[in-house]
Amino acid sequence: MKENLELLKKHNSTIEITEVDNFVNIQKMWNDETFSCNLEKETNFSEFGKIVFPIELSAIYHIDSNKLEVIYAPLISDNILIGRKFNFFYNGIEFQATFEKPTDIFEILAKGFQETETDSSSDTDFRNLRRFRDYYNQDTLPAYIKDLMENKLPINFFISGDFNSISNDFVSLAKHLNFYMSFYDRETPNIVIFEQDLEQKIYETPCYTTKEKFPEIINLSKIDPILLDLFQISRKTTNVRLKFIFYFQVLEYCAYYHLNDDLKKRLTNIIKRPDLLNNTNNYSKLLIEEFKDHFKQNDDSAKLEKLIIDFCNWDDFKLEIETNKDYFSNDLIFDGGLKIQALINANETFENEPKGIMKSVKSNIEKIRNVLVHLRESRENKVILPTPNNNNLLIPYLHLVQRIAEKIAIHHQ
Numbered sequence: 001m002k003e004n005l006e007l008l009k010k011h012n013s014t015i016e017i018t019e020v021d022n023f024v025n026i027q028k029m030w031n032d033e034t035f036s037c038n039l040e041k042e043t044n045f046s047e048f049g050k051i052v053f054p055i056e057l058s059a060i061y062h063i064d065s066n067k068l069e070v071i072y073a074p075l076i077s078d079n080i081l082i083g084r085k086f087n088f089f090y091n092g093i094e095f096q097a098t099f100e101k102p103t104d105i106f107e108i109l110a111k112g113f114q115e116t117e118t119d120s121s122s123d124t125d126f127r128n129l130r131r132f133r134d135y136y137n138q139d140t141l142p143a144y145i146k147d148l149m150e151n152k153l154p155i156n157f158f159i160s161g162d163f164n165s166i167s168n169d170f171v172s173l174a175k176h177l178n179f180y181m182s183f184y185d186r187e188t189p190n191i192v193i194f195e196q197d198l199e200q201k202i203y204e205t206p207c208y209t210t211k212e213k214f215p216e217i218i219n220l221s222k223i224d225p226i227l228l229d230l231f232q233i234s235r236k237t238t239n240v241r242l243k244f245i246f247y248f249q250v251l252e253y254c255a256y257y258h259l260n261d262d263l264k265k266r267l268t269n270i271i272k273r274p275d276l277l278n279n280t281n282n283y284s285k286l287l288i289e290e291f292k293d294h295f296k297q298n299d300d301s302a303k304l305e306k307l308i309i310d311f312c313n314w315d316d317f318k319l320e321i322e323t324n325k326d327y328f329s330n331d332l333i334f335d336g337g338l339k340i341q342a343l344i345n346a347n348e349t350f351e352n353e354p355k356g357i358m359k360s361v362k363s364n365i366e367k368i369r370n371v372l373v374h375l376r377e378s379r380e381n382k383v384i385l386p387t388p389n390n391n392n393l394l395i396p397y398l399h400l401v402q403r404i405a406e407k408i409a410i411h412h413q
Contacts, residue, residue, distance in 0.1 A: 001041065007049025011063070014055075029053045029109075034122040035129065037112040047105040054170050056194050058127040060106060061163070061170070068159040068170060069103055070191055071128040074135045074152040081189070082155055088180070090173055095161030097177070102132070102156045111136045124194055157191070200392040206323040206399050226253060227409045234402070240391040241372050241384075244398050248369040250405035254412045255303040258310070305362045311408045314353035317361070320403050322350050324396040334390050336383035338371055340364050340397075365401045368394070 005024070009015050014031035017024065019041075026037040030053040052061040059070040075082060085098040102110070110132035134141060138149050159173070166173060174191040181188045227250055234246040321328045321343060329348065332340040343360050371384045384390050 001045045004045040004047075004049040008051065011049070011052045015053075026112075030058075030124070030127055031055050032122070032124055032127060033116060034124070035113060035115050035126050037109050038114050039108065039112040043108060043112075051105060056171050057174065058124065058192055058194075059170070060103075060109075061168070062103070062105075066160060066163055068163070069106060070157040070159070071102075071106070071132070072099070072156050072189060073128060073131055074149060075155045077151050077153050079155075082153060088177070090161075090176060091166055093162055093165050095159055095173075097157070097159050099155050099157050102154050106132075106156065107136060107154075157189070195388045200389065203327060203395050203399075204323045206320045206403070208319070210323075221410055223409050224253075224412065227412070231405075231409070240394050240398060241386065244394060244401060245369065245372055247398070247401045247405040248365065250409055251304060251307065251401075252300070254311075254408050255300065255307040258303065258307045258412070301366060304366060305359060307408060308362050308404060309358055311411050312358070312404060314357060316407045317400055317403050318350060320396070320400045324399075327396045332393060334384040334393060335387045336385035336390070338367075338382040338384050340367065361400065361404070365397060365404070368397055 001024075005017055005026075008026075009017060012029065014028045016027040018027070019025075022041050024039050024041055024043070026039070027033070029035075029037065050063045052063060053059075054061055054068075057068075057070065059068055061068050081099045083099065085096070087094055087096050089095070110129055113126070113129040113133040115126065115130070132154060134145050135149050135152065135154055138146050159177070163170070171193055174193055178190040178193075182190065230246050230250050230253070234243050237243055237246070325344070325348065328343040329346040331342050334340075341360070341364065343357065343364065344354050348354060368384070371382070375383050384394075
């Protein structure tokens with residue numbers, strides 16, 4: 001037993017093993033602290049020294065058999081996935097894939113699964129082990145579990161082949177396989193990939209109630225329903241990149257319909273003329289000409305700048321920049337090479353409005369938006385790759401574009 005458990009630790013450096021009475025408790029498999037595996041000492045541990053837990057996947061790699069066992073779920077016995085087999089080539093190497101019954105060692109691990117705390121949650125869904133624990137132990141569990149597992153079979157997804165030839169790069173293979181499986185079957189389950197959590201900087205969230213009390217009375221101005229829906233979906237989504245794009249869409253929408261005061265005055269003069277209804281043909285032409293000149297003279301970038309300047313001032317988003325001063329006083333370089341210039345100087349006192357700050361804010365949020373939507377900036381071959389580090393790096397600018405969008409939505413008509 002001890003020899004096999006020592007090999008298990010050798011292949012999986014995060015694992016912690018403790019012995020209590022007649023049980024062996026294995027913790028931090030996949031470096032996941034939300035559960036452990038509690039096994040009797042009489043358990044057959046002969047295969048335990050031959051497995052690896054890839055941290056990025058809910059899977060077990062069987063070293064001796066060159067087989068990756070991706071943990072899936074108990075399925076209804078007539079599910080079309082059961083028995084599905086196919087071969088595929090990756091980097092010129094042939095692999096085999098199939099949905100079938102789990103291995104014996106997986107069954108042992110699943111039966112011994114225990115949540116760290118009974119009410120604990122898991123960002124990795126406990127690597128899918130909890131549902132298998134219930135399946136294998138259903139005879140000792142309440143009746144509703146038996147009903148839930150009735151007519152089901154335990155199924156995992158297996159990939160076999162020469163993994164050594166691809167340097168055991170399970171993540172890249174999984175991403176490619178997910179793409180092609182979905183290409184042929186839109187309903188196919190995908191291999192879940194957990195990005196490695198890097199040590200990320202924690203940014204403060206700018207909030208009016210940090211220094212002031214929540215107001216006792218709020219005057220709710222009427223807001224365009226389209227803008228309200230955009231704010232609603234922005235709050236619902238957890239993807240930082242999508243949030244940024246949705247808030248920027250608020251600005252795009254408002255900029256498109258924003259008319260400057262001079263144009264408004266000229267249009268008002270036309271529609272207030274007493275003979276408007278008697279001379280609609282002539283006045284409609286005048287209106288068309290006014291709008292034609294307006295849209296001809298303003299490209300999207302210029303409209304956005306005018307929108308921000310017309311509806312916002314320095315005090316409106318000073319809090320966002322001051323709260324994360326160190327962030328905004330340094331150039332940002334994203335994974336992918338895109339560089340965003342600092343908005344303020346490191347010695348900024350915030351007593352006066354920094355010179356050109358409104359245009360700089362507009363330029364930076366527009367540049368970020370263009371790269372998020374088009375993947376590259378139009379004048380540079382630089383990108384913001386969809387990495388956890390970049391998602392974290394976007395957060396202060398997300399707060400800033402959100403505040404600008406909110407300010408404009410309140411006053412836009």
